[in-house]
Amino acid sequence: MEAPGTPSRNSAPARSSSMIESIRGCSISGVRIHREELKRKITMPEYLRVAVMEAIRAKDAEAAVVLQLYESNKAKDAEAAELPECPLVVFINPKSGGRLGPELKARLQDLMSEEQVFDLSSVKPHEFVQYGLSCLEKFSALGDPCAKHIRDNLRIMVAGGDGTVGWVLGCVGELNSQLRLPLPPTGILPLGTGNDLSRSFGWGGSFPFNWKTAVKRTLDKVTQGPIARLDR
Numbered sequence: 494m495e496a497p498g499t500p501s502r503n504s505a506p507a508r509s510s511s512m513i514e515s516i517r518g519c520s521i522s523g524v525r526i527h528r529e530e531l532k533r534k535i536t537m538p539e540y541l542r543v544a545v546m547e548a549i550r551a552k553d554a555e556a557a558v559v560l561q562l563y564e565s566n567k568a569k570d571a572e573a574a575e576l577p578e579c580p581l582v583v584f585i586n587p588k589s590g591g592r593l594g595p596e597l598k599a600r601l602q603d604l605m606s607e608e609q610v611f612d613l614s615s616v617k618p619h620e621f622v623q624y625g626l627s628c629l630e631k632f633s634a635l636g637d638p639c640a641k642h643i644r645d646n647l648r649i650m651v652a653g654g655d656g657t658v659g660w661v662l663g664c665v666g667e668l669n670s671q672l673r674l675p676l677p678p679t680g681i682l683p684l685g686t687g688n689d690l691s692r693s694f695g696w697g698g699s700f701p702f703n704w705k706t707a708v709k710r711t712l713d714k715v716t717q718g719p720i721a722r723l724d725r
Contacts, residue, residue: 526713528604534716535581535605537643540566542608544632545625549616554627563632579716580643582625582677583610584618584661586653589684593704597652597684600708613657618664630673647677650715654685680715682708694721 537545544562548554583601587594601610611621629647632640651661658681668676683691684700692698695718696711 526709528709531709531713532605533575534578535609535712536577537580537606537609538575538639539606541629541632541640541643542606545621545628546608548624548628549620552620552624554624554631559628559631563635563637567637576639576642578646580647581605581609581650581712581715582621582647583650583652583682584613584616584621584657585610585651586613586657586684588614589653589657593700597704597708600705601652601712604709604712613653613660618661619667622664622667626668626673626677645675648715649677649679650682650712651679652682652684654683655687655690656685658690678718678720680711680718682711 536542540562544559547562548556548559551558553559583605585594585598585601587598598610598612611618626644626647629640629644633644649661649665651658658679662679665676665679668674681688681691681694681696682700683697685691688696688698696714
């Protein structure tokens with residue numbers, strides 16, 4: 494999934510404090526996307542997505558309610574859970590995309606899970622980085638192979654305009670200075686007026702008219718697109 498000539502995701506770049514990763518849009522026109530297959534590919538096991546959400550709510554990756562989820566699922570879901578090929582979280586700016594924000598959020602939640610779609614009016618990207626990703630890292634350090642797989646293979650999609658995309662990329666980029674690698678690569682669903690970043694990376698310059706079908710296609714593109722490194 495790496496773009497040709499780019500280093501491995503797990504190798505530290507020479508100037509790690511200034512590197513972020515984006516996913517380039519790729520053409521998959523004419524390919525039918527099966528909803529249930531897509532859902533299996535991107536949806537995290539329930540105990541992990543709930544743990545991530547609880548860590549964010551508590552603003553503590555080691556809160557009692559979070560660790561209880563680890564303990565109660567250690568011998569059950571952690572071993573039996575089906576690992577998603579490309580786990581994904583979405584940040585959505587509900588004020589973008591005209592009046593379609595609530596409908597778009599509901600559509601995204603229907604295609605994956607409620608806990609993996611973050612409304613930026615209530616969950617900020619730095620909170621996800623500080624508490625949500627830390628929760629996955631904590632579970633991984635405790636020996637949870639499913640949490641390690643999710644953390645190592647996680648991708649992000651941002652539904653918003655250039656300002657929203659830049660905000661999320663900036664927060665994710667802080668992982669470099671904290672030596673918390675790999676960085677989750679980021680794809681874009683353009684909802685702004687300019688959408689220059691989205692256009693530059695092949696995601697298009699406008700919110701599509703047939704958006705209900707386009708959302709499913711965009712989620713699938715996020716799982717397949719090659720990774721490009723950006724120097725901030």
